[in-house]
Amino acid sequence: MDVRDRLASWPVVVADVGLGVVFALALVTQAVAFADSWGGGYWIFDAVAGLSGCGLALVRRRHRAVTTAAGLLVGAASLGVAGAAGLPAEPGLALTLALAVLVGSALRTLPPVPAGTAVLANLGLVVATWLVFPSSAGVGAVTVLNGLGLSAAVSTGLVLRLLDVRRATTTERVRRDERLALARELHDVVAHHVTGIVLQAQAAQLATRRPTGGPGTPAGLAEALAGIETAGSAALGAMRRVVGVLRDVDDAPSATAAPEHLDELVTRFAGPGRPVVRLHHPEGPTGWPPEVTSTVYRVVQESLTNVSRHAPHARTVTVRVDEQRRGVTVEVVDDAPPLPGRRSPDRGYGLVGMRERVETLGGTLRVGPRSGAGWAVHATLPVPAPERR
Known part of the structure; x- marks a missing residue:
């Protein structure tokens, strides 16, 4: 791994380590809260569901669509089991954080259709939590928590997506400008010399075409000059194709200045x-x-x-x-x-x-x-x- 790869990878590692610490704190906090309020082993199911979602969030970069879909399925399954078995309301704190990371990541990187589908699925999960675990206050705390998680995922994902698009657009513009500069230099420097070769070869051929009976020319000179002309013309054509690839735009006038020392x-x-x-x-x-x-x-x-x-x-x-x-x-x-x-x-x-x-x-x-x-x-x-x- 070279310097560029190491520099590119360490922020990702630091971010994942920090995210893992946040997930661990959320799991411990939720387990302690359930143990104090519900007693017994009610915290175990929430811990398993939360751990599953957090694990998927930490490996999301391997396949974002699959991990996001799996995380939403874990959230739906935990909601159904908790509602049927009379367990504390789900998704819990850790699973909500994991879903926010998964959905926000999907919204940032996936194409519009799967990204929008992930957001709608998470919204459906929030509505289902409100229906399965009704509250006398109208909206329960778990439903509010899930709604806040979805809001954070959507806002963060959209902002990062817009920043990525802006960065990619700027980078492409810089590369396009650099390709134009390279194309102009190729045209001004290489094409000038190759064109000169072709013109000189053509002039030499004209000089060798003397009237019949006149002094002869060295054997093979005309053929050699014709070969020079052919090779120069081929090089000029190849150079023009390279310029076309570099430009990828309509031809523009040359603007390259002489190189400085x-x-x-x-x-x-x-x-x-x-x-x-x-x-x-x-x-x-x-x-x-x-x-x-x-x-x-x-x-x-x-x-x-x-x-x-x-x-x-x-x-x-x-x-x-x-x-x-x-x-x-x-x-x-x-x-x-x-x-x-x-x-x-x-x-x-x-x-x-x-x-x-x-x-x-x-x-x-x-x-x-x-x-x-x-x-x-x-x-x-x-x-x-x-x-x-």
């Missing part, structure tokens, strides 16, 4: 109150493809932007760009002390675009805290062998 980027980043940036990169021409050079620049730019936004106490930032056998590696490391408010790598939309750009070129990106202090961004970009120095 990392030294200029570091100079602009420096200033009062900013950490010192130590830059290490290959000297002289690299021979990398333009899209790799541009991506290296964007990774460093986004990383320094994140340092300025989320690591105000960092003293130094080390930027290292190396050319290795497997390609180009980019590493940006800061020494900021750990802060509870520093953003998780999966929540930054700038990092979404950075990851999209790197992975489009077949590379990998890792972002996360370092052991001790600071954060690290590590990107690896493959470089085709003919492009290397």
Whole structure:
């Protein structure tokens, strides 16, 4: 499991542990209350029903529809048995909490039809509790408790569902914008050179077409030039198909500016109150493809932007760009002390675009805290062998 997976999983573990503690307290509280008021073993049935519902709520992520349906069946069964056997009113406190978690989770993640069905089924359970266990006050305490649980499930589930939709929409917009930028760079850089190859090959073929009886041309030159033209045309067509996939929209005019040097980027980043940036990169021409050079620049730019936004106490930032056998590696490391408010790598939309750009070129990106202090961004970009120095 890499850094990104560990960071993504620990909040889920903490939430489930906290939920388990709440369920345990609810089970104990209900058992003690029944033992004091009803005496005997009346608390046992409520404990079994509540434990069953709580267990389903804790494993809900494995199959939300199944666990939600099973939880509602447990609630209906406990209500029927308690009403027929003269037991305390059900669903009890723990089972009500479990149903709220299950229904709220279903409302957040499931499609509209099963999510709405879960809400209606829980509403039916609340109404059935009111009918099976009538109260002289009109609405019994257990019915009120179940109604409050349903209200909390619906409100929380809807809010989280809307937040998820907003987050997904924003992420998709960022990815779409990044794909457009990549498509423009491919069009401006790659298409320009490939088109030049095709035009030169065509011109060379015209130059070899001399009048009959004129001086001959080297053997096979015309055929070789025709092959160059064919290969260039095929490469141009393939590149256009890649651009079409990246755009996924109607063609738009190019707006890509010339790439800037990392030294200029570091100079602009420096200033009062900013950490010192130590830059290490290959000297002289690299021979990398333009899209790799541009991506290296964007990774460093986004990383320094994140340092300025989320690591105000960092003293130094080390930027290292190396050319290795497997390609180009980019590493940006800061020494900021750990802060509870520093953003998780999966929540930054700038990092979404950075990851999209790197992975489009077949590379990998890792972002996360370092052991001790600071954060690290590590990107690896493959470089085709003919492009290397």
